[in-house]
Amino acid sequence: MSFEITIGWLYPKLMSTYGDRGNVICIERRSLWRGYNVKVLPLDQNTTAEDMATVDLFVGGGAQDRQQEIVMRDLQGKKAEVLREKIENGTPGVFTCGSPQLLGHYYEPGLGQRIEGLGILDMVSLHPGENTRRCIGNLVVEVTASRLAQELEEITGCKPYLIGFENHGGRTKLANVEALGRVVYGLGNNGEDGTEGAFYRNAIATYSHGPLLPKNPFVADWLIQTALQLKYQQSITLSQLDDTLAMQAREAMFKRLKVSLPAPAL
Ligand code: GLN
Numbered sequence: 001m002s003f004e005i006t007i008g009w010l011y012p013k014l015m016s017t018y019g020d021r022g023n024v025i026c027i028e029r030r031s032l033w034r035g036y037n038v039k040v041l042p043l044d045q046n047t048t049a050e051d052m053a054t055v056d057l058f059v060g061g062g063a064q065d066r067q068q069e070i071v072m073r074d075l076q077g078k079k080a081e082v083l084r085e086k087i088e089n090g091t092p093g094v095f096t097c098g099s100p101q102l103l104g105h106y107y108e109p110g111l112g113q114r115i116e117g118l119g120i121l122d123m124v125s126l127h128p129g130e131n132t133r134r135c136i137g138n139l140v141v142e143v144t145a146s147r148l149a150q151e152l153e154e155i156t157g158c159k160p161y162l163i164g165f166e167n168h169g170g171r172t173k174l175a176n177v178e179a180l181g182r183v184v185y186g187l188g189n190n191g192e193d194g195t196e197g198a199f200y201r202n203a204i205a206t207y208s209h210g211p212l213l214p215k216n217p218f219v220a221d222w223l224i225q226t227a228l229q230l231k232y233q234q235s236i237t238l239s240q241l242d243d244t245l246a247m248q249a250r251e252a253m254f255k256r257l258k259v260s261l262p263a264p265a266l
Contacts, residue, residue: 020061164208
């Protein structure tokens with residue numbers, strides 16, 4: 001049986017800052033290398049609710065405040081409902097920076113009107129004002145969302161740490177939603193409470209650009225595996241790929257940031 005995976009890429013022209021497109025390429029490549037068929041479906045102003053319903057795995061990138069406003073004017077009605085239902089029913093996804101802000105209750109920009117979000121993630125984001133420093137720099141995060149941490153550990157045999165790069169003005173406060181992880185290096189959700197991102201059903205929300213997945217290929221594999229298992233209702237084990245270069249890059253980054261990890265680590 002040949003498996004097929006449809007990647008739904010949210011608003012590629014409006015939400016693809018800081019190389020977030022790399023997340024789509026990474027999922028696509030790692031699926032193709034294993035012989036799975038891949039379809040990349042842009043989800044934008046031309047998308048219907050029926051298109052949205054065919055998605056097996058969502059990718060949403062970052063955006064400027066202005067673009068977020070345009071996206072939210074379009075992401076309404078039946079289309080938004082299908083997205084909500086799919087996330088609630090466990091369709092996996094990786095949502096970076098501007099897109100999780102839109103999955104929360106609202107995002108308040110430094111200038112201008114509050115942008116109402118979809119309220120799927122119980123959290124709010126606000127920009128403290130144009131004169132406040134943006135949160136910019138490398139990010140290292142220990143995954144603490146318990147089910148995800150356990151499933152990632154099953155893939156790698158190691159405690160999961162994520163490497164990324166953040167660049168955001170908005171500060172996110174979580175309410176009744178689990179954090180993705182604990183900040184080891186960088187600022188994360190708000191620079192105050194040590195949390196980074198959120199994890200809900202199978203949706204990963206994060207401030208990590210990077211792009212995240214090439215730097216943390218085991219997360220791409222978790223997304224692919226979760227998407228296929230949900231779609232085909234069977235247990236699926238992905239074949240091993242040679243990630244030597246990615247692992248060397250991770251090691252170099254941990255060294256550069258002087259982050260020492262408990263063994264076994266990767
Ligand atoms: N506009 C949002 C902020 O500055 C998101 C930025 C981004 O996606 N990189 O917080």
